[in-house]
Amino acid sequence: MKNNTKLQYNGLLNTPNLWASSVVFNLKQFQLEKQQFSFQDSSNFKEIRLGKRVEEFLSFQFTHSDDIDIISKNLQIKKEKITIGELDFLLKNKSKYIHLEVVYKFYLYDPNINSNNSLKHWIGPNRKDTLSFKLNKLKEKQLPLLYSNQCKAALKNLKLDIEQIEQLVCYKAQLFLPFDKSAIDIEPLNKACIIGFYLSYSNIDTLKSYQFFIPEKLDWLVIPHHKVDWMSFNEIKIQLSNFINEEYSPMVWLKSPNDKLLKCFITFW
Numbered sequence: 001m002k003n004n005t006k007l008q009y010n011g012l013l014n015t016p017n018l019w020a021s022s023v024v025f026n027l028k029q030f031q032l033e034k035q036q037f038s039f040q041d042s043s044n045f046k047e048i049r050l051g052k053r054v055e056e057f058l059s060f061q062f063t064h065s066d067d068i069d070i071i072s073k074n075l076q077i078k079k080e081k082i083t084i085g086e087l088d089f090l091l092k093n094k095s096k097y098i099h100l101e102v103v104y105k106f107y108l109y110d111p112n113i114n115s116n117n118s119l120k121h122w123i124g125p126n127r128k129d130t131l132s133f134k135l136n137k138l139k140e141k142q143l144p145l146l147y148s149n150q151c152k153a154a155l156k157n158l159k160l161d162i163e164q165i166e167q168l169v170c171y172k173a174q175l176f177l178p179f180d181k182s183a184i185d186i187e188p189l190n191k192a193c194i195i196g197f198y199l200s201y202s203n204i205d206t207l208k209s210y211q212f213f214i215p216e217k218l219d220w221l222v223i224p225h226h227k228v229d230w231m232s233f234n235e236i237k238i239q240l241s242n243f244i245n246e247e248y249s250p251m252v253w254l255k256s257p258n259d260k261l262l263k264c265f266i267t268f269w
Contacts, residue, residue, distance in 0.1 A: 004219055005042035011221035012057050015104070016192040018173040024119075024188055025135045030100055030168040037064040050218055054104040055088060058170065068093050071158060077151045085145045090158070090165075097164050099146050101138060103171040106220060106251070107131055108198045108265060109184060118187070122175070125198070125249035125265045131173075143167050174220075176265055179206065196263035201244045204237060204266065211255040212236035224253045224261040244268045 013036055017029045039060065047053045055073070062068045071090040076083050089100040107122040115121065122131035145151055146167065155162055174195040177184055186194070199206060211230040215222060231239075236252075243250045249267040256262065 004222060005045050007223070008053065008218055008221040009057050010036060011223050012054055014223060015172040015174065016190050018171045018190055018193055019188055020190045022188045025139055027135070027138060027169050027171070030098070030170045032058070032170055033061065033065055037061065048218070050220065051104060053218055055102055058089070058102060062091065071160070075154060077145055077148065077154060079150050084150065085142065087146065090160070096166060097160060099165050099167045101142050101169050103134060103169060105129070105131070105134065105173040106176070107173055108176045109178065109186070111178060111181070125267060126247070127269060138169060198265040198267055200267050200269065201240060204240065207254065208233045209257050213253040214239065214250050215253060220251050224263055226261070228253070230255055240266055
């Protein structure tokens with residue numbers, strides 16, 4: 001895809017917060033300004049990891065905001081020369097000071113997980129990441145870092161009073177439900193985050209009538225569009241089998257016979 005950096009940026013801005021009005025796990029969401037600023041040189045965005053690319057886009061967004069000033073980004077906190085963590089952003093929003101942690105995830109709902117806690121059903125496409133694990137990490141490690149003795153010294157150098165800093169998260173996600181199971185109550189999460197579905201490779205024949213495109217990882221952010229090289233079912237099945245053999249679940253764009261575009265994951269499990 002050409003000009004995909006701009007499409008990634010647009011995709012980020014159009015991704016809703018994982019929870020909206022409710023507060024999940026006592027974590028309050030930052031409301032990101034959706035105004036899209038133009039940039040001429042995509043080469044300024046150099047990060048190749050999706051999470052870091054998202055942070056670059058947010059930094060760009062904050063830099064062009066009239067209300068927000070970046071005090072620090074990726075502030076490393078060290079103990080005896082060893083990095084024990086970092087603060088994603090320290091911001092000044094008008095008269096308020098904010099410590100902001102940024103998360104962008106892709107979660108699939110697994111109804112077979114044995115738990116009464118609905119949050120524990122959300123897992124990463126390769127089953128190595130979970131929503132509940134990340135929420136615990138934010139609550140128990142990333143946000144408390146601000147109050148560590150090592151961080152207090154860093155804040156003093158920035159002339160910041162810890163008592164005046166509000167902690168927020170910018171937690172955005174794309175959610176995927178099992179194929180043909182759309183009637184799932186995902187409370188307290190935001191229904192607007194449901195982007196598509198997932199399907200096991202063992203049932204891939206269900207999609208025989210579709211055309212396919214496999215985006216690169218950074219382009220998982222992108223809203224599907226027609227201007228890509230679509231592949232037939234027989235062509236894509238060979239490529240997908242290579243991913244599945246490596247126990248990797250790729251994201252796939254689908255084009256239906258009536259030209260409707262969809263996002264899905266084809267899972268190895």
